[in-house]
Amino acid sequence: MKSSVYVDNNATTAVAPEVTEAILPYFTEHWGNPSSMHNFGGSVKRSIDAAREKVAALIGAEHPNEIIFTSCGSESDNMAIRGAVDAIGGHPHLITTRVEHAAVLGPCHYLEDKGFRLSTLEVDEKGNLDLEKLREKSMSGKKTVASVMWANNETGVIFPIPEIGTIVKEGGGIFHTDAVQIAGKLPISVRNIPVDLLSISGHKLHAPKGIGALYARRGTKITPHIMGGHQERGRRAGTENVPYIVGLGKACELAMERMEKDAQHERNLRDRLEAGVLATCKGARINGDLESRLPNTTNISFEYVEGEAIILMLDDVGICASTGSACASGSLEPSHVLRAMDVPRSMLHGSIRFSLSRYNTEEDIDDVLEKLPVIIKRLRELSPFAND
Amino acid sequence: MYFDYAATTPPNEDVLKTFNTVNRDFWANPHALHRPGMRAESLLEQSRKQVLSLLGSSNEFRCVFTSGATESNNLAIKGAAHAYAKRGRHIITSAAEHPSVLYVCQALAHEDFELTVLPVNRDGVVEPKVLEDALRPDTTLVSLMHVNNETGSVNDILRLGAIVKEKSSAVFHVDAAQSVGKYVLELDGGPVDLLTFSAHKFFGLKGAGALIIKQRMGLSTQLHGGGQESGLRSGTADTARAAAIAKALRLSLENRAEVFDRVQSYKEAIAATMQEIEGVDLNGTLENSSPFIINFSVAGVRPETLLHGLADKEIYISTVSACSAQKVAESSVVLATTGSQERARTSIRISLSALTTRDEIETLCSVLGPVIESLRFKKK
Numbered sequence: 064m065k066s067s068v069y070v071d072n073n074a075t076t077a078v079a080p081e082v083t084e085a086i087l088p089y090f091t092e093h094w095g096n097p098s099s100m101h102n103f104g105g106s107v108k109r110s111i112d113a114a115r116e117k118v119a120a121l122i123g124a125e126h127p128n129e130i131i132f133t134s135c136g137s138e139s140d141n142m143a144i145r146g147a148v149d150a151i152g153g154h155p156h157l158i159t160t161r162v163e164h165a166a167v168l169g170p171c172h173y174l175e176d177k178g179f180r181l182s183t184l185e186v187d188e189k190g191n192l193d194l195e196k197l198r199e200k201s202m203s204g205k206k207t208v209a210s211v212m213w214a215n216n217e218t219g220v221i222f223p224i225p226e227i228g229t230i231v232k233e234g235g236g237i238f239h240t241d242a243v244q245i246a247g248k249l250p251i252s253v254r255n256i257p258v259d260l261l262s263i264s265g266h267k268l269h270a271p272k273g274i275g276a277l278y279a280r281r282g283t284k285i286t287p288h289i290m291g292g293h294q295e296r297g298r299r300a301g302t303e304n305v306p307y308i309v310g311l312g313k314a315c316e317l318a319m320e321r322m323e324k325d326a327q328h329e330r331n332l333r334d335r336l337e338a339g340v341l342a343t344c345k346g347a348r349i350n351g352d353l354e355s356r357l358p359n360t361t362n363i364s365f366e367y368v369e370g371e372a373i374i375l376m377l378d379d380v381g382i383c384a385s386t387g388s389a390c391a392s393g394s395l396e397p398s399h400v401l402r403a404m405d406v407p408r409s410m411l412h413g414s415i416r417f418s419l420s421r422y423n424t425e426e427d428i429d430d431v432l433e434k435l436p437v438i439i440k441r442l443r444e445l446s447p448f449a450n451d
Numbered sequence: 452m453y454f455d456y457a458a459t460t461p462p463n464e465d466v467l468k469t470f471n472t473v474n475r476d477f478w479a480n481p482h483a484l485h486r487p488g489m490r491a492e493s494l495l496e497q498s499r500k501q502v503l504s505l506l507g508s509s510n511e512f513r514c515v516f517t518s519g520a521t522e523s524n525n526l527a528i529k530g531a532a533h534a535y536a537k538r539g540r541h542i543i544t545s546a547a548e549h550p551s552v553l554y555v556c557q558a559l560a561h562e563d564f565e566l567t568v569l570p571v572n573r574d575g576v577v578e579p580k581v582l583e584d585a586l587r588p589d590t591t592l593v594s595l596m597h598v599n600n601e602t603g604s605v606n607d608i609l610r611l612g613a614i615v616k617e618k619s620s621a622v623f624h625v626d627a628a629q630s631v632g633k634y635v636l637e638l639d640g641g642p643v644d645l646l647t648f649s650a651h652k653f654f655g656l657k658g659a660g661a662l663i664i665k666q667r668m669g670l671s672t673q674l675h676g677g678g679q680e681s682g683l684r685s686g687t688a689d690t691a692r693a694a695a696i697a698k699a700l701r702l703s704l705e706n707r708a709e710v711f712d713r714v715q716s717y718k719e720a721i722a723a724t725m726q727e728i729e730g731v732d733l734n735g736t737l738e739n740s741s742p743f744i745i746n747f748s749v750a751g752v753r754p755e756t757l758l759h760g761l762a763d764k765e766i767y768i769s770t771v772s773a774c775s776a777q778k779v780a781e782s783s784v785v786l787a788t789t790g791s792q793e794r795a796r797t798s799i800r801i802s803l804s805a806l807t808t809r810d811e812i813e814t815l816c817s818v819l820g821p822v823i824e825s826l827r828f829k830k831k
Contacts, residue, residue, distance in 0.1 A: 067487065074480040075687060083474070090467050090656070096459040100758055101767040103453060134518030134658065137676040137686035166685060169675025271474070272689035273518060273658050288673070290558055291521040291551025300551055301521035302459060302651060304658025374484050383485040
């Protein structure tokens with residue numbers, strides 16, 4: 064993969080070399096079971112605690128034991144939603160949005176099928192929520208569990224989580240946010256904002272796949288999703304995945320140290336990419352609120368062409384991008400996020416997401432800018448709908 | 452000197468090499484459309500096939516990768532109980548199961564499922580007749596372990612499974628966390644519907660396991676989302692982890708027979724030594740158990756004291772399963788096996804692996820007696 068240009072970092076990222084280095088001793092030397100009573104495992108336990116502190120620091124959690132390690136972002140989302148609903152008991156009212164990740168919509172729809180009331184909030188063309196609608200739903204009189212993502216994986220649009228959390232809490236609800244895409248990219252803190260539960264995923268911030276975390280504010284009750292041993296203070300059973308936990312800790316530390324620099328670097332590259340595409344490709348437009356967006360993400364629609372065709376042709380010339388979420392990319396359905404934003408039909412199918420990381424270079428962008436316009440032009444010539 | 456391999460094992464060097472190579476060259480999201488994604492996907496599918504073939508399945512099963520045995524057990528039990536709830540709400544397990552089976556079954560008992568917990572005999576195994584008598588027309592799930600993680604007792608899975616299939620329409624789940632990589636399993640044509648294992652028990656990585664599922668069998672998913680792993684387990688699949696599982700399993704099975712015999716002789720040596728120490732009782736039997744695990748009760752010494760006394764000599768053993776180590780004072784498995792609370796409170800576990808050497812066993816055997824004696828003496 065070295066020779067290719069990888070601009071699909073919202074799907075997954077390369078593990079940072081510093082993270083790999085931090086992980087390796089936990090495979091070769093400190094491989095004990097941290098739950099064992101002897102010291103062989105005991106010293107490993109301290110490394111887990113150190114990693115927990117680093118994850119807590121990245122999101123501004125006050126107490127490290129508010130961090131529960133999980134096997135991935137999807138597990139964190141499932142555990143947060145189903146765990147909170149189960150712990151409340153009865154039939155709380157669920158609130159979410161149309162643009163959430165499948166790992167949030169999945170458990171919400173599952174619960175809806177079981178007879179729970181689910182309110183799914185709409186977004187406008189820029190991908191923003193109507194907070195008054197949220198207020199209305201939160202005040203419905205019933206206990207609510209609301210799950211609203213912090214930043215969107217397809218468009219990068221950032222929701223005003225401090226305000227959203229305040230509204231949900233005013234209604235007495237439990238508030239979960241899927242922060243998988245924003246964590247490590249922009250500063251976030253749960254310290255002064257009313258978030259009860261927050262999901263993060265390792266492989267979106269240069270840690271390995273197969274590790275995630277759920278922040279659960281002290282006092283927030285959640286029923287464990289995976290039961291068995293007493294690990295993670297009885298909230299998540301299973302032998303701790305020590306190397307990956309250490310890796311997640313290191314990745315969080317690294318992200319924190321480099322955040323300002325990385326964000327600026329990604330923003331510069333992203334803006335250059337967008338300006339270049341708009342200048343060279345006819346019928347292109349950027350989707351989502353340009354004012355409130357992740358620095359690394361751009362979602363661009365090209366009129367009258369198929370997104371999948373663009374991806375495959377880009378792939379032929381060594382450029383890895385995507386149409387939207389990798390989780391759904393097996394299907395040919397247009398993105399549920401873009402549909403929710405009422406992207407015009409002529410553009411809906413021709414949308415591409417470029418997502419950058421600290422490892423992208425100006426040459427990567429030049430390469431995309433050299434090859435993309437040619438591909439778009441060729442596809443347009445083939446399109447029965449294009450006029451020119 | 453480490454004698455706690457039932458808790459976890461160090462990753463094999465070649466497994467680590469595979470893991471590192473895949474992470475370096477195939478780290479793309481296997482669900483992505485571009486070539487690096489497709490290459491990762493093809494490797495993921497190849498790993499799946501290899502795991503199945505190593506477990507004796509060519510076409511009757513599929514393999515769902517999970518974060519470990521605990522998740523696999525949760526998915527198997529909750530997944531099957533809920534998927535077949537319309538047919539019946541009676542589930543069966545045994546008193547000697549791992550907490551990730553027992554607690555999940557107990558949780559189901561709280562949500563209007565009916566649970567029968569079978570006793571085990573003095574060998575630590577479920578007797579076929581006891582299982583047969585417990586089966587009912589509304590039994591939908593039987594979950595029994597292959598090798599016990601504390602005593603090493605081996606359930607006759609083929610016989611028990613045959614009874615399940617003959618006398619009921621229940622799904623048969625086997626927690627094989629302590630036997631995969633050590634025993635030859637022939638899944639195709641057998642009575643097992645669901646099989647759990649975890650790679651870190653056979654020199655693979657932690658956070659890596661699988662649930663093997665009979666083709667066309669429905670399970671109610673526990674992780675909703677992107678629909679990965681045929682919709683049974685959402686979450687971005689970890690290609691490196693999958694490839695490492697396949698590699699670890701292949702390597703473990705390659706020299707399995709030689710390891711099995713060698714470790715069996717070690718276990719016999721330990722048992723012979725222990726028999727000579729007064730007030731030491733073997734929990735379970737020597738015949739009907741795995742060579743890799745041996746469990747004793749040592750009268751008059753608190754197991755933690757013994758554990759620390761041995762740790763002072765850099766010998767690491769354990770008391771109960773690591774999954775319960777910090778919570779309970781007595782072993783529920785030893786209690787179920789011996790019926791004696793005293794023995795359950797004084798039990799220790801010694802577990803071996805391919806890495807255990809004869810020298811280590813000799814040292815262990817020479818140290819056990821004196822350490823136990825000196826601890827007893829101190830107490831007086």
